[in-house]
Amino acid sequence: MTSKQYSAPSVRQLSAVVDGMTGSVSEGRLRQLRMVVGMFDRAVGRDEMPARASRTAQQLFTWAALRPFWKLALDGQLRHWEKDVGKPLPEWSQRIVRDCLKILAREVLPAGKAVKLPSVANPEPKATVGGRSLDALYRGMVDLAGQGPLERDGTALSYEDRARLLAIVAVMLDAAPRSGELAAQSLADLAPGEVAVAVRRQQQKGAPNRVEEIASLAEVGTEATRSVLGGWVERVSEETRQRVLSAVAELEPLPEVEWYPLREGSQVTVRRWLQVRQGLVEALPLEGAKTALWVSLVPSKAGPPGVPLRAQGIRQAYARGIVALNWVMAGQYGWEPLPTTMEQIRRSVEAAPLEEPPA
Structure with missing residues (x-):
């Protein structure tokens, strides 16, 4: 939608401001800014908004307008898709909208004019787990990998699924990679004999x-x-x-690649996964798609079985496995349910990289 298609003059002005930012901000940020313009378009004219908010773009950034706008946004009333209206805005989306408001206010208001922006909670990271729980996670996954077909409450884990999951968990516990770093791994990131694994850290300076x-x-x-x-x-x-x-x-810059030793048990689980993986990628038509370390097991939107697994797919596979492990172990003495988010486990691991890459 161009600035001329918005009904309120204030929103048309704001849209024109965003159009003028093309080339000065990233494409991703530009999409986010246009999303916020659309939210203003859906807000202006509502009973909660002051009438003058429709006049000029500057009026959109008065507290009298921002306060009801923010409440409507948090309540999910300004969503683009009708089917999503009423769904509360998640915290990560709140941060995006708030950041965009700050950028737009700087562009719209006179230089030096202060603006009161809504606040977003800055939560502490979720709790990590102790060493005993990490040991229990690995032992539980080993047991899970050796059991027969598992299916309960819509969650099913095949042998292949369990082999991949155990290998992912083993690498996580030895090298502490993020899901995106796991998704980026290829066969070249395994040392001969699977004695070590390489992680290309995605951390940026000051991130x-x-x-x-x-x-x-x-x-x-x-x-x-x-x-x-x-x-x-x-x-x-x-x-x-x-x-x-x-x-x-x-801050010292982080190494582009870090190598981590794999324990003997981890080496075994990775080799088992490599055998499963080989059968999946052999049928792929493209040679270039056969280098990813972590690949899909079933057909999906991304392609046939054997295509590289994306970060979201890795997180989903991990969560599915932890759900299965938690219900298999439920009721056993001393068992504490493990978190289904990879990040909580990753931050619990203290992994030391090798000083030199493996020979």
Whole structure:
């Protein structure tokens, strides 16, 4: 929708501002900004919004307009698709909308004019699990891989599924990769004999996943560090902001590739998965698609069995396996249900890379 197709003059002006930002922001951010323009279009004219919000783009950024806009957005009343209207806006979407409001306000309002923006909670990371739970996770997955077909409450795990899952968990516990880093792995990332695995770290200098390291260097709290890295500078003092930025500048760049040793049990599970994987990729028509370490087991939108598994597919496979493990182990003495999110497990692992790549 172009700026001329919006009914309210204020929204047409805002759309024109976004059109003028083409080339100065990324395509992804441009889509997000246009999404927020659409949200304003669906908000203006409602009873909750002040009448003057339809006049100029600047009126959209008064607190009298932003306050009801934000409430409507949080309640899911400004969603694009009719079928999704009423679904509360998830936290990650709230952050995107809030960041876009900040960018748009800077473009629309006169230089130096302050604007009150809605706040988004900056939650602490979910709790990690202890070493005993990590050991129980690995032992449980070994047992799960050796059992017969599993099916309960719509969750079914084939032998192939369990072999892949156990290998993923083994690599997670030895190298602590993220799902995106797992998805990027190829056969070349396994050392001869499967004695080690390579991880291409996706961390960027100053990225939020280095919060604790930055906070330690800056000698400030992690919450303040997240606020500075996330752009919420109004939550911290200028001194804190400068300390955090100085700490970011002092960070050593992360290695592009890190190699991690695989325990003997992990080597066995990876070899078992490689045998399963070989049967899946042999039927693929394209040679280039046969290099991924983690591949699909069944046909999907991405293609036939054997195509590279994406990060979302890895997370879903892991969650499905943990759900199965939790109900298999339920009721056994001392068993504590494990989290179904990979990140909680990954942050629980203390993995030390090899000083030198394996020969």
